[in-house]
Structure formats: C-alpha cells, structure tokens
Amino acid sequence: MPDIEHVLKEHPFFAGLAPAQSKLIAGCARNHLFGAGQYLFHEGEPANEFFVIRHGHVALEIVAPGQAPLVFATLGQGEIVGASWLVPPYRWTFDARAVELTRAIGIDAACLRGKCEADHDLGYEMMKRFLSVLVQRLHATRLQILDIYGKR
Amino acid sequence: MSARPGPFIPQLYRVSRTQRELADTVTLELVPQEGARPAFQPGQFNMLYAFGVGEVAISLSGDPNETKTYVHTVRDVGAVSGAIARLTTGATVGLRGPFGQGWPIAQAEGADMVIVAGGLGLAPLRPAIYQVLSNRRRYGRVVVLVGSRNPQDLLFRHELEQWRQRLDVDIGVTVDHADPEWRGNVGVVPALIPRAPFDPHDAVALVCGPEVMMRFAANALRDAGVAGDRIYLSMERNMKCAIGLCGHCQFGPDFLCKDGPVLRYDRIAAIFAAREI
Numbered sequence: 001m002p003d004i005e006h007v008l009k010e011h012p013f014f015a016g017l018a019p020a021q022s023k024l025i026a027g028c029a030r031n032h033l034f035g036a037g038q039y040l041f042h043e044g045e046p047a048n049e050f051f052v053i054r055h056g057h058v059a060l061e062i063v064a065p066g067q068a069p070l071v072f073a074t075l076g077q078g079e080i081v082g083a084s085w086l087v088p089p090y091r092w093t094f095d096a097r098a099v100e101l102t103r104a105i106g107i108d109a110a111c112l113r114g115k116c117e118a119d120h121d122l123g124y125e126m127m128k129r130f131l132s133v134l135v136q137r138l139h140a141t142r143l144q145i146l147d148i149y150g151k152r
Numbered sequence: 153m154s155a156r157p158g159p160f161i162p163q164l165y166r167v168s169r170t171q172r173e174l175a176d177t178v179t180l181e182l183v184p185q186e187g188a189r190p191a192f193q194p195g196q197f198n199m200l201y202a203f204g205v206g207e208v209a210i211s212l213s214g215d216p217n218e219t220k221t222y223v224h225t226v227r228d229v230g231a232v233s234g235a236i237a238r239l240t241t242g243a244t245v246g247l248r249g250p251f252g253q254g255w256p257i258a259q260a261e262g263a264d265m266v267i268v269a270g271g272l273g274l275a276p277l278r279p280a281i282y283q284v285l286s287n288r289r290r291y292g293r294v295v296v297l298v299g300s301r302n303p304q305d306l307l308f309r310h311e312l313e314q315w316r317q318r319l320d321v322d323i324g325v326t327v328d329h330a331d332p333e334w335r336g337n338v339g340v341v342p343a344l345i346p347r348a349p350f351d352p353h354d355a356v357a358l359v360c361g362p363e364v365m366m367r368f369a370a371n372a373l374r375d376a377g378v379a380g381d382r383i384y385l386s387m388e389r390n391m392k393c394a395i396g397l398c399g400h401c402q403f404g405p406d407f408l409c410k411d412g413p414v415l416r417y418d419r420i421a422a423i424f425a426a427r428e429i
Contacts, residue, residue, distance in 0.1 A: 057337075059332065059338065060338075061332065068331050068332065069331070069332050070329055070330075070331070071329065071330045071331065071332060071334065071338045072329060072338060073338050073339045074326075074336075074337045074338045074339060076337075076347065078347070097332070099335060100335075136343075139368070140339055140340045140342075140343055143328075143340040143342075143364065143365065143368055144328045144329070144339075144340060146364060147301065147328070148270070148271070148361075148362040148364055148365050149270060149271030149272075149299070149300055149301040149305065149328070149361075149362065149365075
C-alpha cells in the first residue's frame with residue numbers, strides 16, 4: 001500500500017514538488033474516509049485542515065435560513081477542498097459534504113502554515129498552487145453568476 | 153419536374169408532433185406539405201416563419217438519418233420564437249432551408265470527439281451526436297459534456313440517460329446550482345474539460361451554447377492542449393436572409409448564415425471576445 005508521501009506526490013495538485021517539500025507536507029498529512037452524506041466540515045468551524053480528494057466527490061453547500069441547502073460546486077478526484085486555512089480568521093465559509101464514499105488526505109493547517117513560515121520556498125510553492133485553484137474557481141463563479149443559460 | 157424554389161420562398165410544413173421539453177422549450181417535428189424534405193447536415197439551420205409574426209433562424213435538432221421530418225427545438229424568448237413554440241399539431245409553418253455550414257463530422261473520423269454543450273446549445277449538437285453514435289466505430293473516444301442552469305432545465309434529459317448507459321460514450325453533466333438531492337456535478341461546463349477522458353492532440357471539439365460559455369470552453373480546450381484548428385463553435389447572430397446577402401449576421405469577415413454558423417475557433421479567435429463585433 002503506498003505511503004501518504006507517495007500518494008501526495010502522485011496527486012495533480014502536488015505534482016512537481018521537490019522531494020524535500022513533499023516530505024514536509026506529508027508530515028502534516030493523514031488519511032480520511034468519509035461516508036456518503038458525511039460532512040467534511042461546516043460553515044463557521046475552524047479551518048484546521050484542508051483536503052486532497054483521492055476518490056469520490058464532495059459537494060460544497062451554502063445554507064440560508066428557511067431554505068434548502070444550495071450546492072454551488074462539486075469537487076472530485078485530483079481536486080482540493082478548502083482554502084480558508086490560508087487566510088485569517090481560518091474559518092470555513094461553506095459546508096462540504098461527501099456525495100459518495102470519499103477518500104481524502106487531510107493536511108493539518110497549523111502544521112503546514114508553520115512549515116511555510118519557516119521555509120518560504122515551500123510557502124511560495126503552496127501559494128502559487130492555491131492561487132491557481134482560486135483563480136480557476138473565481139472564473140467559474142463569474143460564469144455561474146452570469147446565469148448564461150437562460151438567454152439561449 | 154418542378155423547379156427548386158428560390159431561397160426567399162418559404163415552403164409549407166405541417167407540425168406533425170410536439171414535445172414539451174422544458175417550461176419554455178418545445179421540440180417540433182415538421183413534415184413538408186408537398187414532396188420530400190431536403191437533406192441537412194448536423195449544425196445547419198432553417199428559417200421558420202410564423203405567419204403574421206415573423207421569421208427566425210432555428211437549428212435542426214433531429215436525426216439527419218431520419219429523412220421524413222425536420223426536428224427543431226425552440227425556446228420561447230421573443231415574439232417569433234414564442235409563436236413557433238406555441239404551435240400545435242396540425243399547424244402550418246413556413247420554412248426556408250436548410251442553410252449554413254455544419255459540424256465537421258466526416259472530417260473528424262478517426263479522432264476523439266469532444267462535444268461541449270451549454271443550455272439550449274445541446275439542440276444544434278444533437279444531430280452531430282446521433283451521427284457520431286450511428287458511426288461509432290469511426291471515432292476514437294467520444295465525450296459529451298453538458299451544462300445547464302439547474303437539473304430541472306436540463307435539455308433532453310431522457311436521451312442523456314440513454315447515452316450514459318452506453319459503454320462507448322462518456323457523458324458529463326453539470327449544473328450551475330442544485331439542491332442536495334442532485335448527485336451529479338455542480339459547476340460550469342468548462343470545468344469538466346480537464347477531467348474528461350480524451351487525447352487533446354487527437355481530438356476534435358464541437359462547442360455550442362451561449363457565447364460567453366463558448367469562450368470559456370474554448371479556453372479550457374486550448375489549456376488542455378486541443379489546437380485551435382480542431383475546435384469548432386456554432387455562432388449565432390441576427391440571421392435574416394440566410395444566404396449571405398443582407399449582412400445582418402456579419403461577424404468580422406464572415407456572414408454567419410453562409411460561412412457559419414459553425415466556424416473554426418482559430419478563424420475567429422482574434423475577434424471572438426471583441427465587444428464591437
């Protein structure tokens with residue numbers, strides 16, 4: 001069975017990291033298994049961990065009082081769940097629910113933040129990778145806001 | 153032998169069947185009141201004339217191998233499309249066509265096919281899907297990616313389910329928003345492209361939907377490694393004469409009714425996002 005460092009190296013998000021950097025990140029990682037319907041986290045909770053999806057799907061939801069939860073994105077294999085661990089106050093701003101049996105690796109936020117502070121090369125690598133994800137999701141959100149399908 | 157009617161003369165067609173697809177969208181089957189209907193290529197369109205209201209360009213959405221009827225899927229977005237969408241079985245409609253350049257189905261043989269549809273954009277792509285699936289062995293992997301506002305607005309849902317049952321087609325469906333009962337993808341359709349199983353260096357992509365969605369989809373295809381000369385988009389402008397005379401549908405150097413509606417991406421990339429075009 002591959003160890004967690006190997007799994008991280010194979011994950012697209014961490015592809016191309018220096019071996020020493022992979023080792024540092026793996027030192028903050030642990031395996032998770034979420035059953036269908038189980039929540040990875042809820043809005044308002046401390047963002048103590050972010051998740052690297054190995055298998056399965058995760059739905060991101062927002063709940064408004066008196067209304068059914070609204071799913072605004074689903075993430076699957078090879079994707080990352082959560083960026084709130086990067087910026088104060090380190091709290092989740094949405095709920096994340098496993099749509100099906102989902103295997104993920106959780107990266108301890110305080111652990112990795114500490115290593116990024118101590119090793120700015122690692123911090124810069126992480127920032128570049130997260131920024132790329134965030135920009136893609138910002139573009140996607142813009143399209144969703146435009147509500148384009150009603151016009152054609 | 154009767155002469156072929158001029159391109160400005162509508163022929164009379166009868167609505168032989170209607171199918172309510174969505175709250176504002178209907179599929180009509182039309183049969184000619186005289187003679188046989190002309191053949192069409194997937195991606196072409198007809199000009200449908202609602203008597204006393206006006207004429208509008210509507211893409212063909214049926215199977216090109218079914219030779220008796222024309223099938224059009226119409227969304228009620230204005231006076232003319234609304235009048236056509238409200239037609240009932242037995243009604244008469246004027247029809248000119250088919251017009252325009254279609255999808256490069258034959259030229260793409262041997263390649264992977266990536267078909268990307270947004271909203272009602274699935275309708276002009278459906279004839280292409282029929283044609284590819286009826287000649288399935290001539291193509292590599294076939295991927296159909298569909299985006300919709302929400303699960304309720306998903307067009308041809310039953311057919312998507314049928315295609316999904318096939319082992320030789322990958323169907324990806326995503327919606328912008330959903331309630332927790334929806335077990336599929338949520339997000340925009342270009343986001344499905346990096347996850348889709350195809351060889352970007354040996355793929356031909358057909359894209360149809362709102363223009364902004366096509367811009368993002370074309371970008372995602374380019375990012376995935378698909379060359380610009382292997383991406384085809386169905387463009388829509390104000391088609392009027394449908395034969396490249398009046399200029400209402402001019403898009404840069406092209407008249408979309410005659411040179412399009414299907415255009416190769418590299419041909420229009422420089423002006424695709426220009427507001428003034």
